[in-house]
Amino acid sequence: xxxxxxxxxxxxxxxxxxxxxxxxxxxxxxxxxxxxxxxxxxxxxxxxxxxxxxxxxxxxxxxxxxxxxxxxxxxxxxxxxxxxxxxxxxxxxxxxxxxxxxxxxxxxxxxxxxxxxxxxxxxxxxxxxxxxxxxxxxxxxxxxxxxxxxxxxxxxxxxxxxxxxxxxxxxxxxxxxxxxxxxxxxxxxxxxxxxxxxxxxxxxxxxxxxxxxxxxxxxxxxxxxxxxxxxxxxxxxxxxxxxxxxxxxxxxxxxxxxxxxxxxxxxxxxxxxxxxxxxxxxxxxxxxxxxxxxxxxxxxxxxxxxxxxxxxxxxxxxxxxxxxxxxxxx
Numbered sequence: 001x002x003x004x005x006x007x008x009x010x011x012x013x014x015x016x017x018x019x020x021x022x023x024x025x026x027x028x029x030x031x032x033x034x035x036x037x038x039x040x041x042x043x044x045x046x047x048x049x050x051x052x053x054x055x056x057x058x059x060x061x062x063x064x065x066x067x068x069x070x071x072x073x074x075x076x077x078x079x080x081x082x083x084x085x086x087x088x089x090x091x092x093x094x095x096x097x098x099x100x101x102x103x104x105x106x107x108x109x110x111x112x113x114x115x116x117x118x119x120x121x122x123x124x125x126x127x128x129x130x131x132x133x134x135x136x137x138x139x140x141x142x143x144x145x146x147x148x149x150x151x152x153x154x155x156x157x158x159x160x161x162x163x164x165x166x167x168x169x170x171x172x173x174x175x176x177x178x179x180x181x182x183x184x185x186x187x188x189x190x191x192x193x194x195x196x197x198x199x200x201x202x203x204x205x206x207x208x209x210x211x212x213x214x215x216x217x218x219x220x221x222x223x224x225x226x227x228x229x230x231x232x233x234x235x236x237x238x239x240x241x242x243x244x245x246x247x248x249x250x251x252x253x254x255x256x257x258x259x260x261x262x263x264x265x266x267x268x269x270x271x272x273x274x275x276x277x278x279x280x281x282x283x284x285x286x287x288x289x290x291x292x293x294x295x296x297x298x299x300x301x302x303x304x305x306x307x308x309x310x311x312x313x314x315x316x317x318x319x320x321x322x323x324x325x326x327x328x329x330x
Contacts, residue, residue: 002047002315004274005197005273006270006271006272007041007042007044007155007156007182007270007271007273008038008039008040008041008268008269008270009040009041009042009043009044009155009182009214009216009268009269009270009271010035010038010040010042010043010044010175010266010267010268011043011044011216011217011218011246011247011248011260011266012031012035012043012044012046012218012246012266012267013043013046013218013219013220013221013244013246013260013263013264013265013266013267014027014051014188014220014221014264014265015032015220015221015222015226015264016051016053016220017028017051017226018048018052018053018073018138018226018229018230018297019079019084020075021051021075021076022269022288023049024051024052025050025083025086026048027228028045028049028050028087028100029086029090030092030099030250030290031043031045031266032087032090032091032096032101032141033090033094033108033262034266035096035266035268036094036095036096038175038268038273039040039265039268040096040268041095041096041097041119041154041155041218042096042098042099042153042158042182042184043096043097044097044099044154044185044186044187044217044218044220045099045125045215045218046078046101046186046187046188046189046219046220047101047103047112047163047186047187047188047218047219047220047276048068048101048102048103048112048113048162048186048188049101049102049103049186049220050077050083050100050102050103050142051072051075051076051077051103052072052075052103052186052220053191053220053232054068054069054103054136054139054187055133055157055188055222056068056190056230056242056283057069057135057136057138057192058140058191058239058240059230059236059239060231060246061232062138065138069101069138069139071109072103072139073105074104075103076103076105076110076190077102077104077105077113078104078105079102079106079113079115079123079126080123081144081274082094083102083282084115084123085205087100087115087117088117088121088122088123089119089236091117091119091120091121092119092120092121092151093121095154095262096117096119097118097119097153097154097155097158097184098116098117099115099116099117099158099184100114100115100116100117101113101114101115101116101136101162101186101217101218103140104126104128109140109141110127110139110140110141111129111140111141111143111280112126112129112136112140112143112162113126113128113143114128114147114160114161114162114184114186116151116153116160116184118153118154118269119152119153119154119155121195122140122152124145124151124152125147125149125151125158125160126215127143127146127147127149128142128143128144128161128165128206129143129162129165129264130142130143130144130148130165130168130171131161131168132242133164135292142305143302143303143311144303145174145210145299145301145302145303146152146301146302146303148171148174148299148301149151149178149301150175150178150179151308152302155182155230156181156182156273157179157180157181157182157274158180158184159175159178159179159180159182159183159184159188159220160183160184160185161183161186162176162185162186162188163185163186164189164278166185166203166204167203169261170297171301172207172210172211172286173297174213174297174299176210176211176213176286177286177297178286179286180211180213180215181215181273181276182209182213182214182216182218182271183208183213183214183215183217184215184217184218184220185204185207185215185216185217185218186217186218187200187218187219187220187243187245188217188219188220188243189219189221189222189243189244189245189318190221190222190227190240190241190242190243190244191218191240191242191243191248192242192243192302193237193238193241193242193243194242194243194270195218195242195244196242196304197219197243197244197245197261200217200219200243200245201245201247201259202312204217204247204249205249205253206244206253208249208251208252208253209251209252209253209279210285211251211280211285212251212276212280212283212284212285213251213276214248214249214250214251214271214275214276215247215248215249216248216277217245217246217247217249218246219243219244219245219246219260220244221244221262221263221264222240222241224248226306227240227241227251229231235305243263244260244261245259245260246259246263246265246267247259247260248267248269248271250271250272250275251275251276251279251280252278252279256269256270256271257269287301
């Protein structure tokens with residue numbers, strides 16, 4: 001039988017603080033509280049929201065972006081660390097699943113990282129964007145497929161991708177094959193212009209239809225004061241407006257609430273989980289509509305290894321213990 005349960009979802013569109021991670025964190029915690037008061041059982045935040053998306057990298061030449069990049073290093077998030085502990089505790093206190101995008105610092109490299117906290121406060125998924133896009137490649141390292149996982153949570157099976165990872169059909173299929181029920185997508189917002197929002201809508205609605213799942217999409221927002229702070233050039237400021245489309249989509253590809261395309265707010269919608277079966281009865285991309293004997297996905301989901309010890313050959317250790325002999329020509 002189709003699952004009759006309903007899940008209340010929240011998608012957050014707010015502005016980060018462009019200077020201090022602690023102030024952005026405060027905004028996250030307040031939004032979790034607000035979503036929970038409205039009855040939400042899962043809340044999704046924008047891409048790399050803590051401390052902030054590196055908007056500077058889209059409008060600043062690499063030669064002059066060093067100082068801003070270093071500031072981002074200073075404010076980046078350790079996983080685990082004080083920021084993740086604070087979010088985990090608030091998720092536990094409110095009994096809500098939290099999906100948060102962060103700039104993760106792992107020693108000398110930053111990563112675009114998605115975190116999923118269960119309603120118990122447990123961090124059940126940490127995944128890194130597998131291919132940073134265009135200007136982002138100057139900022140973040142590449143993730144691996146070990147994070148392409150769907151996880152069981154209090155609201156069901158949850159998967160996540162960031163921004164243009166949705167244009168990698170095999171990445172999407174890897175989550176579809178794991179039967180995600182709720183897909184959480186994150187975009188920066190306030191970037192590129194209106195065409196970015198138009199393309200985003202097509203992308204998330206298509207994934208909902210193809211996967212037969214709900215999509216909760218969150219985009220960020222920049223105020224006019226923040227845009228002017230990032231650049232005084234009116235021509236470049238145009239690249240920091242538009243591109244916002246916070247939305248909640250059903251498995252039938254329909255908006256469950258009017259999308260947020262401007263300003264700040266929290267979108268709320270109820271997810272009727274029986275719609276998943278209704279959609280998949282007609283078209284199940286990883287079931288009766290698949291042809292695995294013709295087309296299938298091969299995935300290397302082992303964590304990347306930066307140092308691998310060669311296997312030891314028989315007698316190799318004995319040879320290593322022999323003294324080194326030198327000869328001298330006369």
